[in-house]
Amino acid sequence: MESQNRELLFLEQPQAKNAIESLSQSKLGGTEEFKLIKKLRQDFTSEETSWLLNQVKLRQKALRKFPSTMVEKMYFEEKALEQATAWPLALHRAQKLQAIAPEGPILDLGCGMGCDALALAQYRPVIAIDLEQSRLDILQANAKNLALPYQIQTLQLDYIKNKLPQASAAFSDPARRVDSKRIYKVEETFPPLKKVVGLAKFLDIPTAIKLAPSFDKTLLEDLPGASLEFVGLNKQCREAVLWLNCFAEPSLQASIYLKDGTWHQESLPLGQDSPVAVGSLHEGQYLYEIEPVLLRAGLLHKYADKLQAHLFDEQTSWLISDNLVEEPLADAFLITEIHKFSLKTLQKRIKDLNIGILEIKKRNSAIEPEIIRQKVKTCSTKNEVTVFVTRQNGLPLFMLGQRVNH
Numbered sequence: 001m002e003s004q005n006r007e008l009l010f011l012e013q014p015q016a017k018n019a020i021e022s023l024s025q026s027k028l029g030g031t032e033e034f035k036l037i038k039k040l041r042q043d044f045t046s047e048e049t050s051w052l053l054n055q056v057k058l059r060q061k062a063l064r065k066f067p068s069t070m071v072e073k074m075y076f077e078e079k080a081l082e083q084a085t086a087w088p089l090a091l092h093r094a095q096k097l098q099a100i101a102p103e104g105p106i107l108d109l110g111c112g113m114g115c116d117a118l119a120l121a122q123y124r125p126v127i128a129i130d131l132e133q134s135r136l137d138i139l140q141a142n143a144k145n146l147a148l149p150y151q152i153q154t155l156q157l158d159y160i161k162n163k164l165p166q167a168s169a170a171f172s173d174p175a176r177r178v179d180s181k182r183i184y185k186v187e188e189t190f191p192p193l194k195k196v197v198g199l200a201k202f203l204d205i206p207t208a209i210k211l212a213p214s215f216d217k218t219l220l221e222d223l224p225g226a227s228l229e230f231v232g233l234n235k236q237c238r239e240a241v242l243w244l245n246c247f248a249e250p251s252l253q254a255s256i257y258l259k260d261g262t263w264h265q266e267s268l269p270l271g272q273d274s275p276v277a278v279g280s281l282h283e284g285q286y287l288y289e290i291e292p293v294l295l296r297a298g299l300l301h302k303y304a305d306k307l308q309a310h311l312f313d314e315q316t317s318w319l320i321s322d323n324l325v326e327e328p329l330a331d332a333f334l335i336t337e338i339h340k341f342s343l344k345t346l347q348k349r350i351k352d353l354n355i356g357i358l359e360i361k362k363r364n365s366a367i368e369p370e371i372i373r374q375k376v377k378t379c380s381t382k383n384e385v386t387v388f389v390t391r392q393n394g395l396p397l398f399m400l401g402q403r404v405n406h
Helices: 002-011 014-023 030-040 046-062 078-083 087-100 115-120 133-146 193-203 217-222 292-296 300-306 343-352 369-375
Strands: 106-109 126-130 152-156 169-172 207-211 227-233 236-244 251-257 263-269 286-290 319-321 330-340 357-362 384-392 395-403
Touching: 002 014, 002 046, 002 133, 014 046, 030 046, 046 078, 087 115, 087 169, 087 207, 087 227, 087 236, 087 251, 106 115, 115 126, 115 133, 126 133, 133 152, 169 193, 193 207, 193 236, 227 292, 236 292, 251 292, 286 292, 286 300, 292 300, 300 319, 330 343, 330 384, 343 369, 343 395, 357 369, 369 384
Parallel strands: 106 126, 106 169, 126 152, 169 207, 227 251, 357 384
Antiparallel strands: 207 236, 227 236, 251 263, 286 319, 286 330, 330 395, 384 395
């Protein structure tokens, strides 16, 4: 911890800040990095040079999650950055808590390097709590550099075992990585979800708990009054959020961050999911792949109605329709061929069609796209096709399709 504090104190110095800024566009690795090290060693110690290069690398990684205008003013720690929420998602959650909670500060429990705390501080005073003082120090430095509208107070303590300050709402992100190992079971997060839920009940304030996107919806049966939100970014379900003490009517919620910077949001009261009819599958029909967040939120039946579509198999969530319907939250494909699954047959069709670019999608199939890419050779062309690998009534098959631009 002392070393990490020394590192932050060094990075805050004007000379270090200038060095990081000058290196921000540098390509690190190989001979280029060796040249940079040699140059930096003229002004900095070996340890300081290592700290500078590490921050440059982390800032380049952070651009995947934060706007560049923020990254250039922030410091990062590798493990904390891995679990940090993407900025649009953190801001969305902060806005939601702001709308729900009565007046007063918001707790960020287990804040890490504090991405969510920074977002919450756009709207409310924040009390950020973590076990690691080094991460709290990074948060305070970042908060200072970003000149936030509201203050962030930091406390180093175990939020499960200690009395907490008065607050109007709380957010918690239980660690899903322990000793570099990814955790998938909610009882193995740190702290375990059960303890965080118990704390939320005790505090009796609106509480949002960030979870893995694979969170089992059936666990809501043991959480009366809870709502579950699935949050999407770049056509991926990025996280689930458990909302406690928040909404009068428990629901499944879908929130999707769109390319234009706006949000699409809809919800379904718990228990109102409906089955989708199973129907025909043949060439010339359209296959629709809807946003995964909508699937997780139980909204498949709603989009089947909108698209005048059905399933071709109960175990597969692709929708099939005779009609081409414009839907921004679904990708449409024209099905051109359907075959029993065989790598040999697939290879022949790729060769016959002179295909150079393969897009591979799979549902309800044991074979991985990587295996297909290894086994099936493409041609030296720019001709494209989408391969759908799946099953119908237990029988493996593949389909070829073309993306349809609305």
